[in-house]
Amino acid sequence: MSQHFVPVKIHIKERPLDFKRFKAEWTPTLIVAEADGTERYRFEGFLPADDFLAHLQLGLAKAAFSRSEFEEAKRGFEAVTKDHPGTAVVPEAVYWSGVSAYKASGKADPLKQVGAQLKSQYPESEWAKKASVWVG
Amino acid sequence: MAEVQWIRDPDQGLQQAQSQHKMVLLDFSAAPM
Numbered sequence: 001m002s003q004h005f006v007p008v009k010i011h012i013k014e015r016p017l018d019f020k021r022f023k024a025e026w027t028p029t030l031i032v033a034e035a036d037g038t039e040r041y042r043f044e045g046f047l048p049a050d051d052f053l054a055h056l057q058l059g060l061a062k063a064a065f066s067r068s069e070f071e072e073a074k075r076g077f078e079a080v081t082k083d084h085p086g087t088a089v090v091p092e093a094v095y096w097s098g099v100s101a102y103k104a105s106g107k108a109d110p111l112k113q114v115g116a117q118l119k120s121q122y123p124e125s126e127w128a129k130k131a132s133v134w135v136g
Numbered sequence: 137m138a139e140v141q142w143i144r145d146p147d148q149g150l151q152q153a154q155s156q157h158k159m160v161l162l163d164f165s166a167a168p169m
Contacts, residue, residue: 008149009142024164035153
């Protein structure tokens with residue numbers, strides 16, 4: 001984790017004003033942000049370790065996507081599916097890996113591929129529904 | 137998970153992230169410490 005992040009813990013009793021500053025309305029709230037404070041991703045509520053790490057990895061990939069670093073974002077989203085295969089964020093990571101590949105290449109094939117993958121592997125997920133428009 | 141050295145001041149964390157070219161992970165907590 002410290003390879004990618006500087007970890008900061010803000011306790012409600014010590015720094016209540018920082019809860020307001022970052023609009024944290026529940027605990028735990030985790031925010032992935034750039035060094036200039038730009039928020040890239042947040043999630044709320046306790047999660048077991050594997051799910052927690054999957055969200056952090058998803059947050060890193062989303063940050064790369066927001067910086068228009070689409071190749072890095074694609075690798076990051078693929079890493080979520082590879083490193084945390086049993087977690088609930090995998091369909092979302094699959095979806096965004098396709099979008100990142102599309103953004104990087106300008107070609108629509110990756111969208112069709114992930115649309116088909118989501119339809120066959122995660123048919124009940126909302127991400128399969130979102131990607132359904134890409135599948136003929 | 138390996139033990140994490142948490143910083144307690146967000147501005148210090150942001151400053152450190154800038155100098156180390158990293159992102160920050162802000163953990164808003166109410167858990168007993």
